[in-house]
Amino acid sequence: xxxxxxxxxxxxxxxxxxxxxxxxxxxxxxxxxxxxxxxxxxxxxxxxxxxxxxxxxxxxxxxxxxxxxxxxxxxxxxxxxxxxxxxxxxxxxxxxxxxxxxxxxxxxxxxxxxxxxxxxxxxxxxxxxxxxxxxxxxxxxxxxxxxxxxxxxxxxxxxxxxxxxxxxxxxxxxxxxxxxxxxxxxxxxxxxxxxxxxxxxxxxxxxxxxxxxxxxxxxxxxxxxxxxxxxxxxxxxxxxxxxxxxxxxxxxxxxxxxxxxxxxxxxxxxxxxxxxxxxxxxxxxxxxxxxxxxxxxxxxxxxxxxxxxxxxxxxxxxxxxxxxx
Amino acid sequence: xxxxxxxxxxxxxxxxxxxxxxxxxxxxxxxxxxxxxxxxxxxxxxxxxxxxxxxxxxxxxxxxxxxxxxxxxxxxxxxxxxxxxxxxxxxxxxxxxxxxxxxxxxxxxxxxxxxxxxxxxxxxxxxxxxxxxxxxxxxxxxxxxxxxxxxxxxxxxxxxxxxxxxxxxxxxxxxxxxxxxxxxxxxxxxxxxxxxxxxxxxxxxxxxxxxxxxxxxxxxxxxxxxxxxxxxxxxxxxxxxxxxxxxxxxxxxxxxxxxxxxxxxxxxxxxxxxxxxxxxxxxxxxxxxxxxxxxxxxxxxxxxxxxxxxxxxxxxxxxxxxxxx
Numbered sequence: 295x296x297x298x299x300x301x302x303x304x305x306x307x308x309x310x311x312x313x314x315x316x317x318x319x320x321x322x323x324x325x326x327x328x329x330x331x332x333x334x335x336x337x338x339x340x341x342x343x344x345x346x347x348x349x350x351x352x353x354x355x356x357x358x359x360x361x362x363x364x365x366x367x368x369x370x371x372x373x374x375x376x377x378x379x380x381x382x383x384x385x386x387x388x389x390x391x392x393x394x395x396x397x398x399x400x401x402x403x404x405x406x407x408x409x410x411x412x413x414x415x416x417x418x419x420x421x422x423x424x425x426x427x428x429x430x431x432x433x434x435x436x437x438x439x440x441x442x443x444x445x446x447x448x449x450x451x452x453x454x455x456x457x458x459x460x461x462x463x464x465x466x467x468x469x470x471x472x473x474x475x476x477x478x479x480x481x482x483x484x485x486x487x488x489x490x491x492x493x494x495x496x497x498x499x500x501x502x503x504x505x506x507x508x509x510x511x512x513x514x515x516x517x518x519x520x521x522x523x524x525x526x527x528x529x530x531x532x533x534x535x536x537x538x539x540x541x542x543x544x545x546x547x548x549x550x551x552x553x554x555x556x557x558x559x560x561x562x563x564x565x566x567x568x569x570x571x572x573x574x575x576x577x578x579x580x581x582x583x584x585x586x587x588x589x590x591x592x593x594x595x596x597x598x599x600x601x602x603x604x605x606x607x608x609x610x611x612x613x614x615x616x617x618x619x
Numbered sequence: 620x621x622x623x624x625x626x627x628x629x630x631x632x633x634x635x636x637x638x639x640x641x642x643x644x645x646x647x648x649x650x651x652x653x654x655x656x657x658x659x660x661x662x663x664x665x666x667x668x669x670x671x672x673x674x675x676x677x678x679x680x681x682x683x684x685x686x687x688x689x690x691x692x693x694x695x696x697x698x699x700x701x702x703x704x705x706x707x708x709x710x711x712x713x714x715x716x717x718x719x720x721x722x723x724x725x726x727x728x729x730x731x732x733x734x735x736x737x738x739x740x741x742x743x744x745x746x747x748x749x750x751x752x753x754x755x756x757x758x759x760x761x762x763x764x765x766x767x768x769x770x771x772x773x774x775x776x777x778x779x780x781x782x783x784x785x786x787x788x789x790x791x792x793x794x795x796x797x798x799x800x801x802x803x804x805x806x807x808x809x810x811x812x813x814x815x816x817x818x819x820x821x822x823x824x825x826x827x828x829x830x831x832x833x834x835x836x837x838x839x840x841x842x843x844x845x846x847x848x849x850x851x852x853x854x855x856x857x858x859x860x861x862x863x864x865x866x867x868x869x870x871x872x873x874x875x876x877x878x879x880x881x882x883x884x885x886x887x888x889x890x891x892x893x894x895x896x897x898x899x900x901x902x903x904x905x906x907x908x909x910x911x912x913x914x915x916x917x918x919x920x921x922x923x924x925x926x927x928x929x930x931x932x933x934x935x936x937x938x939x940x941x942x943x944x
Binding site: 451453457458 | 705
């Protein structure tokens with residue numbers, strides 16, 4: 295029998311899911327819209343039906359498949375309660391007890407568990423990726439926001455209530471940029487994709503840089519991809535965006551190192567596609583800010599999970615982690 | 620048989636040690652100077668002799684004593700290696716393999732272990748104090764510096780190399796005050812006892828406050844106790860020192876909460892003797908900066924370990940923690 299796990303990633307627009315083998319390969323995948331209607335029961339019915347379809351199709355490929363469980367990554371996903379709790383970007387009101395609902399649908403599966411998407415990414419890295427064998431590491435996800443999954447002594451840091459690891463919302467600049475959460479100066483206002491755009495506009499204003507390749511895009515048009523392309527052409531403003539982002543990210547990582555002393559910090563998400571443009575300044579500034587005892591000890595490396603499938607793969611890792619217990 | 624543990628705390632001036640029972644009471648204690656000579660072997664000999672003396676005296680009190688081990692708290696103490704490593708405030712050069720040396724002296728003891736002083740304080744709180752039964756909490760020690768012991772999933776966060784938990788050296792104010800480590804704006808430059816003095820002098824300068832009770836002390840004379848006494852008399856500058864310290868400390872705790880989501884944060888050390896003067900603003904500002912999901916969830920409480928004996932008691936807790944394994 296070939297043992298596999300199902301991974302589900304619930305996003306604001308789509309819910310993607312697939313069957314993942316022990317090497318982290320997605321054998322079959324599909325998606326349904328994450329509904330706008332907010333009917334939790336209906337959503338659970340639709341999701342279960344769609345999952346049964348991918349199970350059927352993978353069993354047609356290989357009848358010797360044994361499905362060991364379902365791992366779910368979701369915004370505001372609480373591992374302890376198995377619920378999505380008050381997720382601001384989903385239509386569901388209050389608490390969605392998704393592990394309970396899926397257990398009712400799939401009563402014979404050995405492991406059904408849920409966590410947030412950044413924690414799922416960290417588990418994916420630990421089970422299938424570059425963090426295999428590591429007991430202490432940090433995964434930082436850069437995207438619309440900044441998330442993190444922190445592994446200490448071989449286990450995720452969930453904290454007392456299940457919501458630990460909100461690195462995106464620690465203060466890197468007192469009285470700094472307004473954050474979507476209502477506070478100021480949080481890491482994600484600088485080092486997310488929108489944060490980089492904000493930096494670009496600050497620098498355009500600072501230098502009155504009408505000759506920059508970024509000077510002809512509106513605030514609503516400019517994307518981090520545009521900043522990358524301009525930087526590759528040598529645009530000074532765009533290059534400084536990467537240096538500035540790397541400066542704040544590297545300083546933050548020195549803080550992370552002081553707290554956790556990890557073996558490595560993995561970076562995942564859109565802005566990491568810029569490669570050396572973002573990794574080099576981040577490494578340089580982290581070392582500059584590191585305490586002497588931590589210098590030249592901690593690697594900053596790109597996630598080994600493939601961008602497209604990573605949310606499914608990461609979520610499926612929860613199943614193997616559950617079965618270790 | 621009454622089971623007891625030996626706790627040793629190595630400070631820059633003195634090495635204190637004692638025999639501690641399972642309730643955290645110090646039955647017998649003594650101290651020797653921490654030597655200035657830097658001879659590690661001689662120090663181990665002297666320490667072992669002094670410990671044998673307290674063992675003898677406690678056995679005279681109660682012959683039914685069974686000694687289960689030795690726990691050592693030391694600056695730059697590394698749990699993994701059992702060594703003091705490059706401690707800047709001790710005379711010893713390089714690495715002092717103290718667990719190995721003590722194991723040679725006391726080969727029959729079931730548990731001999733070493734960690735840094737803040738981690739020992741956290742274990743003391745967990746074994747004997749207010750953190751009994753807690754799986755996720757943070758101990759912050761305010762003194763000459765700011766240290767921390769962080770407990771996640773019931774175990775200390777040692778990190779990859781044994782040096783995790785350096786909260787005192789995370790950046791709370793970019794380009795802020797000069798830190799002893801060579802960096803700028805670290806937490807301990809604001810929230811240690813010397814940090815509070817620096818705040819007092821900044822405020823005297825800011826307000827040209829010649830009528831303050833603090834205006835007749837030199838920089839080298841002023842102690843945090845003076846600030847406390849002036850605040851109790853209603854001195855405006857002194858009161859603002861506590862508010863300012865609580866502001867930075869509370870904001871830092873909101874960061875700590877975002878990372879770890881602890882059940883409680885314990886505060887230990889000289890400045891906490893000011894009671895409400897420091898706890899009230901710290902709590903107020905932490906709540907102000909907390910993310911909505913963390914509001915009104917995390918207690919900030921004084922350590923239940925008694926100031927005088929805490930270093931011995933905390934270090935002895937390492938023994939019980941080792942024996943749990």
